[in-house]
Amino acid sequence: MIASSISNSVSSFAAVVVALISCASLVLGSVEYSPEQEVKALLASEWWSPEYLNSTTTTPCKLPGITCNRAGSITRISIYQFFPHGRTLGKFLNGSSFPNLVHLDLAGAGLYGSIPPEIGTLSKLTYLDLSFNYLSGILPLSLGNLSQLEVLDISFHQISGQLPLSITSLTHLMEFDVSFNAINGFIPIHIGNLKNLRFLDMSENMLDAPLPSSLGQLTKLTTLSLYSNYIAGSIPSEIGKMTSLDHLDLHDNMLMGQLPPTLGQLTNLSELYLDSNQIIGSIPPSIAKLVYLVHLNLGANMFHGPLPPEIGNLTSLEILVLDENQLTGAVPSAICDLTNLQYLSLSRNQLNGLLPSRIENLKKLTSLNLSSNILMGPITPSLGGLRSIQDIDLSYNHFNGSIPIEICSLSTLASLNLSNNLLVGEIPYKLADLVNLATLNLVSNHFNCCIPCYLDSTIRTFYAEEYLYNSSCLLFHADRPSTGIINKVKLIIVSTSVILASSFLVLIIWAMFFKRGCKNKKIKSLDETIAKRNGDIFSVWNYDGNLAYKDIIQATEDFDIRYCIGTGGYGSIYRAQLPNGKVVALKKLHTSEVEEPALRKSFENEVKTLTELKHRNIVRLYGFCLHKRCMFLIYQYMERGSLFCVLNNDVEAMELDWKKRVNIIKGIVNALCYLHNDCTQPIVHRDVTTNNVLLNSELEAVVADFGTAKLLDPNSTTQTTILAGTYGYIALELAYTIAVTVKCDVYSFGVVTLETLMGKHPKEILSSLSSSSTQNLKLIEISDQRLVPPRSRLAVHNVALVASIAFACLNADPKLRPTMDSVSKQIAERRTPLADHCFHEITIGCLMNP
Template identity: 40%
Template sequence: MTNSGCNLLALMKLIFVDTLFALVLLTVMSANTMMVASNSSSLNEEQKALLHSGWTEGRDISKHCNWTGIVCNDAGSVIEISTRRYFFIPPSELRNFNFTAFPNLIRLELTGLELKGTIPSEISTLTKLMYLDLSSNYLEGELPTSISNLTQLKLVNVASNFLRGVIPSTFGQLKCLAQLSLHSNNLEGPIPERLGYLKHLEQLTLSNNSLNGSIPSTFGQLEDLESLSLDSNHIEGSIPVEFENLFHLKALDLSHNNISGVIPSGIGQLSRLSTLDISNNSLKGPIPFGILYHCSYVQLSNNFLSGHIPSQIGNLSYLDLSNNSLSGSIPEGLHSVPYLNISYNSFVPDTHFCGFPSEALIGNKQSPSCSSPYSTIALVSLAALNCFFITTVFIWLGIGVFCPLQREYGFEERSKNGDIFSIWNYDGKIAFKDIIKATEDFDIRYCIGTGAYGSVYKAQVPSGRNVALKKLHNAESENPSFYKSFSNEVKVLTEIRHRNIIRLHGFCLHNSCMFLVYEYMEKGSLFYNLAIDEEAQELNWSKRVNIIKGLHLLSLICTIIALHPLSIEM
């Protein structure tokens, strides 16, 4: 009897365990079935949302994960929609997009699509969203405060729209935010102080709006901030002294506002600051020491700044201090700044004024006459040189007009039969056929310059030497009136031997082909090198070039006349 009771108890336990296992198995299977159904439902919702948005444009909706601009995760759920990946959608209203159908969306970039309407508050359902870019559209209305619920956001860019209203102070809750771009809208009101709580913010752009009030002092807490643009608003007050804590700041633009007070001295100690624009405000006082040393671009024009220009000058490439009340002398280091404008101030004229472009000094006291130890020597030398050239020109003109050309060149014979050509060469290695072959019969590919009467070609002759060929245009070469000028140019150049005048290697006279063979100059003409500052600097001349700048044109004209004596014959 006892054994029978024990067996019955064991049987009941076995039945209980089996039943319990079956229940657990059914529960797991049911959960999996529900999960699959849920995923399937979610995917169906995403497809429906894309269809309803009108963005399909004939695409196969069943293959939406393969669309350019859409990225899905391993489960087939959309995690990215980006027009930056060449995903085009037709203009529509943003409210037609069902945000709730995309619970796994991480990146939403719909820029430059002519989207209209407002930003729906339902955007807050994208709880995993990290990148939101709706810039360059036609969006209107106010910024929804619900965006503040997207605490995973690293980037928010709604610039270049028609948004109005104020910047929600709740944006200060976006603790992960690194970039906030709201520029070029119609936003108004003060800048929320709570934006200064965004510890990871690297770029803040609020320019081209109608913001007013002062700059929050809390901005001094943005230790990771690299770029701050608040220009073109109605901001008043002073620049917070707390800006001296922005050690990572590289670019600061506060221009075109109503900012007053002085420039905090701490800004001059920001060693990473390279671009500073606080022009068109009402700032006064001195320029902080260090600004012109650390920055490469400085724009401080149209203020009320006073005092002297700091003497410590770094690698400045752009400096505009115009329309202020600055005084004193001009630091010598400013001579190396490529762009400089210090006009309309009260600088004391001294020898440092010399060498600056006149337009950079307009509106200051009259500058003294610039002189240098080279000026007298240079002017005397130039006068003598010009006289020499002019005298030589008239001598050559006389020779060309009153003296007959030598028969050794065969010029008179050409006038009789019109078919004589001559080649003169100092080493006998240049021949007519070599010139034609080297230029492929003067193909345009070898042309390096064209003038009113001819073109210049570059050619390499069999000896390996590069030569320059000045060939008259066909119309001129067939015109008898140009023959005499050409002949006299040959006459003069064959007799000249001077290290500063290019050498004539040879010439060709033919009724359908006239050309001169010159020594080839790698750096081009003197006129080209003097006309372009960069090329002139490579000549490695001293500051005497500045002294003769106004006179070099006369020398060039004389040189041209000397080399073309009969081009002005009466």
């Protein structure tokens, strides 16, 4: 009894001591630490200047990117992509050097190498972001030691191997992102242990095992993205337990079997992407329970049977894609109840019957694609009620009768494809009144009339030469009628194709002999400009003197967040409408960024570069303001944003047909050719990516973001510099040399071209170009599956041409890559040895070795 009492007393005393120590720790906000130890670790990392660290022997808290607690111990480290590239985590994590670190943000910090096991010593971490770096190797088991972690982001690397099982012990984790890596194997079977998980993204990897049923235990999860893997098997019925899901993306996998009925339990879903799998069966009526769905894509599967009429219950839908399946029956009239629908694609199915007469109810519809079905009967005049429509594709059906005159009232229509049907009668001359109509395809029908040539002069893409294949139809020239009566008719003896070929030949000859040059020489030096401000520290220098600082402030309401439209490599981008009505884009440095010498240098470099350049395919700089408290650039506004964003938006990407994509590539060629060859000194952009290619309202491309651009000495073959660029686009030779040449841009252009054709970054192809399995792949297999493969001979020729150029630009030996000047000439001459091949016959090997 006495021993027991003593034991209990000792235990109680020990508990009190522990409690007192804990309270002391809470008061201090840290555990015991050594300032010298933290400084030593920072010195070992070589990320900060040793001179600065030596001058702050008592505390490192004044270093940029460092935050300390009241006791002077480091709690947060946040450094950004403006730091020099070439850091490793190994030097930084040398033991338990940061016992109180809770927040580590190294996104885009230039890290390379592997993640060392020492990462597990940061036991207090709640936030770890290593995204957008150059890390490789496998994920260490020691990640499981970070038991307090709430956010873990290791996306956009070259991480391989399997996910460590220790990940499932991070029970506080709320966000987990390992997307865009090369992780293989399976999702840990105990993933359900992460009960607090809200966001899970493992997309763009090489996962190849079935989905574990334990996913159903993640009842707090709102976002699940596993797209672009090799996940097989069926969707587990337990997925219905994830009732908090708002976003579910499993597209581009190898899922099979039928959709589980429990899918209808995910009543909070707003986005569901299951396209590009091998899912079979009918579309279950239970899907109608997902009343908050905004985006639904079940395309490129093997769904069969009729569309359930219950689909009309999804009244929140804005995007509905069910193309490339085996759906039968008529288009249900209930689909016309989806009054919020903006994009509808039911193409490449076996749908039959008539178009619903109530289709005019879809007042917000901008794109309608019902091509490649068995739809028949007259085209309903109610199409004239689609007041927002921009794109109509009813090609490859059995529609008969004439073109309804009501279509001619669709003032927003930009593309109309009625080809390969059984249409007869006259072609309405009022089609020429559609001022926005850029593409008209009426080939392979049975019109019994003359084809007015004024359509050819008012519509940018008009398949005139192919009209000769319409039965009983000759090509005539006529003045555009103003009262519905053709005033003059004149038979054209010369084939339209001959005229077009002759015109094109003239353009080629003109392009070969016309010497381009830099028309816009440097007006004055940047320093001279700044010096002559006449004391007005907030003036805006520009070419014509019409811009004023106060106009910018008023237009953006002092850079209110409501006008912010995105962020760049540094700074935020704003949209502003000036008093004269002109809309411009502004790139403004944040206050903290103004104080960073590296960012100021990039900012000033962009100004100096763009003031010397003037080209239709290079973003135009209208003006700038350089002041220690307010720095911004004023650019030409590009309505459609970046090529990257367009390619990653299904609706916008499908608007980029093959012709538009080839034209975008040509625009980039023009810009780089100008930079490399037509300026006083060659300019290397050094960051050619789809993020830095911007598109205007006509989907024409300009190259932007010249913060890392570099002038080359014409008397030197190479120049050295620090590494710059974006992971995934940087030339291979920069991994072992810092010599910069124009061939670095050529490699990046090759990546951008492939990405434009594929609709996604070609990381897997880039990593295996020399393998026989990659070279045996067909071009049709890697091209963007959201588009119908190119069919016309001209389209096949152009896509094959730019694809072959892209692979030549990706040669590992920079000496063997073409120059942008030779690329420009090859495109102008339209030479490709694959001109007579069918698109489905062309392999990557043929493109690489023509």
